[in-house]
Amino acid sequence: xxxxxxxxxxxxxxxxxxxxxxxxxxxxRVRPGVTTRELDEIAxxxxxxxxxxxxxxxxxxxxxxxxxxxxxxxxxGIPGKRRLRDGDLVKLDVTAELRGYYADAxxxxxxxxxxxxxxxxxxxxxxxxxxxxxxxxxxxxxxAIGYAVQQSVSSHGYSVCPDLMGHGIGxxxxxxxxxxxxxxxxxxxxxxxxxxxxxxxxLAAGSGAVRDxxxxxxxxxxxxxxxxxxxxxxxxxxxxxxxxxx
Ligand code: MF3
Ligand code: CO
Ligand code: CO
Numbered sequence: 001x002x003x004x005x006x007x008x009x010x011x012x013x014x015x016x017x018x019x020x021x022x023x024x025x026x027x028x029r030v031r032p033g034v035t036t037r038e039l040d041e042i043a044x045x046x047x048x049x050x051x052x053x054x055x056x057x058x059x060x061x062x063x064x065x066x067x068x069x070x071x072x073x074x075x076x077g078i079p080g081k082r083r084l085r086d087g088d089l090v091k092l093d094v095t096a097e098l099r100g101y102y103a104d105a106x107x108x109x110x111x112x113x114x115x116x117x118x119x120x121x122x123x124x125x126x127x128x129x130x131x132x133x134x135x136x137x138x139x140x141x142x143x144a145i146g147y148a149v150q151q152s153v154s155s156h157g158y159s160v161c162p163d164l165m166g167h168g169i170g171x172x173x174x175x176x177x178x179x180x181x182x183x184x185x186x187x188x189x190x191x192x193x194x195x196x197x198x199x200x201x202x203l204a205a206g207s208g209a210v211r212d213x214x215x216x217x218x219x220x221x222x223x224x225x226x227x228x229x230x231x232x233x234x235x236x237x238x239x240x241x242x243x244x245x246x
Contacts, residue, residue, distance in 0.1 A: 001170030016244030
C-alpha cells in the first residue's frame, strides 16, 4: 500500500511496534535447549496482549504464529519441538496484523557459542539490510535496493537466494511490488513517497538455491549451507525511510 493519511501511518506504526516487541521478547529466550515452539509462544503472548493476529496464519493458514527457520532452513520454518543447539543460527520472522494493518520483520540470531563463520553470516544479513535502507528513498529506482543487497552480500563471498524477495505490505502481508535482492533490470520504476515495503535480504553461505524441505512450508538451501535473513518494514519518504519495525 501507499500511505495517504496520518491515521494509516499511525496504524502501521502500531503494527510495527508489536512486531518489534515480539522479536525482542523472543530473542532474549534464544539459548541451547529451547524449542522453536516455546519461542513461538512468546510471540503469541505478545500478540495476544496487543490484540494483534499472526499474519502468516491469517493470510495463508500457516501452522504457527511466527516463522522460525534454523541453520540451512532459509524461510517459513514451522515452530515445533525442535530444540535449538549450541552453534545454531535461528531466524525469527514475525508478521503481525493489527486492526487491518500488517508489519513484518526478521532477525538472525546465533545460539550459544556459535562459530565465527556463523556469526559473520548473521552479521552480513544485517549489513545488507542497512546498505539497502540507505538507498531506499523516493525517486530512487526500486532495483537499487537489490543492487545494494547483492553488492553487500557478495562482498563477503555469500550469495543471495534469488527466489526469495521483499514485497509491498500494509493491508495484506504480500502486496505489489516485489523487491528482489539482486539488480533486476525490469524493476527500474522509481520508489514513491508513502510506499510501504519490506526489505529482506536472504542469503546463504553457499549457492543460494533453495528447495522445499517436505513439510509444505519450509524452504532449505539445496547445498545444506546456512542461511541468514534480516527484514524491516519501511515507508518510503523524500529522505531516510521510516522503519516501522525498529
Ligand atoms: N514473513 C514472511 C515474509 O517475510 C511471510 C511469511 S507468510 C507464510 O514474507 F505463510 F509464508 F509463512
Ligand atoms: Co517476514
Ligand atoms: Co516479508
